[in-house]
Amino acid sequence: xxxxxxxxGGLVQPGGSLRLSCAASGIxxxxxxxxxxxxxxxxQREFVAGIxxxxxxxxxxxxxxxxxxxxxxxxxxxxxxxxxxxxEETAVYYCNAARLNVGYWGQGTQVTVxx
Numbered sequence: 001x002x003x004x005x006x007x008x009g010g011l012v013q014p015g016g017s018l019r020l021s022c023a024a025s026g027i028x029x030x031x032x033x034x035x036x037x038x039x040x041x042x043x044q045r046e047f048v049a050g051i052x053x054x055x056x057x058x059x060x061x062x063x064x065x066x067x068x069x070x071x072x073x074x075x076x077x078x079x080x081x082x083x084x085x086x087x088e089e090t091a092v093y094y095c096n097a098a099r100l101n102v103g104y105w106g107q108g109t110q111v112t113v114x115x
Contacts, residue, residue, distance in 0.1 A: 002026035002104045004095045009109030014087050016113070020080040022095030022106055032099045034071055034078040038091035038111075045094070049080060053099075085113045 008020040020036070035050035049069035050058045057069055068081040078095065090113045095106035 002097075004097055004104055004106035006093065006095050006106045006109035009093060009111045011112045011114065012085055013115050014085065014113055016085055017081070017083045018085065018111060020082065020093055020095075020109060020111075022078045022080075024076045024078070024095075024097055027097055027099075027104070029076040029097075030073040032097045034069075035096040035098070036069060036078075036080045037094045037096060038089070039094065039108075040091040043091075048093070051078065082111075085111075087113045089113055 003025045004022055006020060006022050008018060010018065012018050031053055033050060033052045036048040037045050038048050039045040046060065048060050049063065049067055051069045051071050059067065066084045069078065071078045091111060092108040093111050094108045097104045
């Protein structure tokens with residue numbers, strides 16, 4: 001019923017950029033907070049960025065201004081613009097939707113930062 005589908009991952013060189021997209025269906029998108037998380041093999045899943053239904057954004061400290069989260073309610077899509085990527089940021093990136101303590105996850109998209 002509820003689906004979150006990430007796209008835009010792939011192989012990028014250190015210092016490069018990628019834009020991830022997450023298309024949502026089965027929810028009233030504009031009423032949900034949206035977020036991005038990432039998980040490297042053998043590591044815990046960590047918060048990267050979030051945006052509320054009202055457009056307020058929050059970022060992990062490690063981002064240091066390099067990533068930007070945005071949303072387009074008309075397209076039911078949330079984006080993560082990632083600049084100056086580091087090799088240690090290689091991970092599966094997951095989209096999350098949450099409202100009133102109910103949350104959903106996408107399947108993830110692989111981001112590999114390597115030369």
